[in-house]
Amino acid sequence: xxxxxxxxxxxxxxxxxxxxxxxxxxxxxxxxxxxxxxxxxxxxxxxxxxxxxxxxxxxxxxxxxxxxxxxxxxxxxxxxxxxxxxxxxxxxxxxxxxxxxxxxxxxxxxxxxxxxx
Amino acid sequence: xxxxxxxxxxxxxxxxxxxxxxxxxxxxxxxxxxxxxxxxxxxxxxxxxxxxxxxxxxxxxxxxxxxxxxxxxxxxxxxxxxxxxxxxxxxxxxxxxxxxxxxxxxxxxxxxx
Numbered sequence: 384x385x386x387x388x389x390x391x392x393x394x395x396x397x398x399x400x401x402x403x404x405x406x407x408x409x410x411x412x413x414x415x416x417x418x419x420x421x422x423x424x425x426x427x428x429x430x431x432x433x434x435x436x437x438x439x440x441x442x443x444x445x446x447x448x449x450x451x452x453x454x455x456x457x458x459x460x461x462x463x464x465x466x467x468x469x470x471x472x473x474x475x476x477x478x479x480x481x482x483x484x485x486x487x488x489x490x491x492x493x494x495x496x497x498x499x500x
Numbered sequence: 501x502x503x504x505x506x507x508x509x510x511x512x513x514x515x516x517x518x519x520x521x522x523x524x525x526x527x528x529x530x531x532x533x534x535x536x537x538x539x540x541x542x543x544x545x546x547x548x549x550x551x552x553x554x555x556x557x558x559x560x561x562x563x564x565x566x567x568x569x570x571x572x573x574x575x576x577x578x579x580x581x582x583x584x585x586x587x588x589x590x591x592x593x594x595x596x597x598x599x600x601x602x603x604x605x606x607x608x609x610x611x612x613x
Contacts, residue, residue, distance in 0.1 A: 420604075426588065427504070428604040474543065487556055488602075490543040 385410045385479040389491035404460045404494045406475030416478035417458045423471045465498045504605035506591050512611045518579040521608045525572050525593030532574040537588040586612045
């Protein structure tokens with residue numbers, strides 16, 4: 384069965400601290416995609432990154448970085464020098480095939496990040 | 501380009517009623533997916549439409565249905581509402597079927613009393 388676990392329900396940090404959001408996944412597929420989305424208070428989910436299962440290179444985008452490790456089935460997300468605007472709920476998701484051979488997204492329950500001034 | 505637009509933003513209904521939610525995807529996007537978001541269950545996939553055909557369906561009862569029009573706009577309908585249907589319903593569009601880079605609307609917050 385496919386599953387995404389975000390063990391951290393809520394995290395609170397002070398501005399300028401670094402913070403890492405954990406994501407552990409389970410899948411039997413050999414080809415799959417992993418995603419991170421951000422959901423600010425306004426409600427709409429914002430795409431942050433997609434990583435396919437064959438690309439284990441870490442990625443950095445400004446203050447954001449992602450660490451993908453197939454050996455531990457983890458796809459962790461780090462925000463460096465956090466800012467108040469980073470306050471949101473962050474979701475990790477796994478794209479996997481269902482019984483009908485259609486791809487669908489399986490979501491973690493999200494981590495609520497509060498960055499305090 | 502305008503983003504994904506969902507209407508209405510908020511909705512209050514009573515048990516037993518039915519409700520229709522609307523979603524206008526980003527111009528040029530042909531795939532529309534619907535998700536239910538609740539604090540306890542998180543995001544759960546309802547269905548995906550592409551070129552007016554339902555291509556993928558989640559594990560929801562038949563009370564939940566949807567459709568897509570020729571202009572890619574989509575509606576979802578919930579009949580015989582139950583208290584447990586209270587949730588944020590999110591619509592997402594993408595360029596094609598199975599394209600997982602999804603663009604989400606702000607959702608419709610449905611409260612069933």
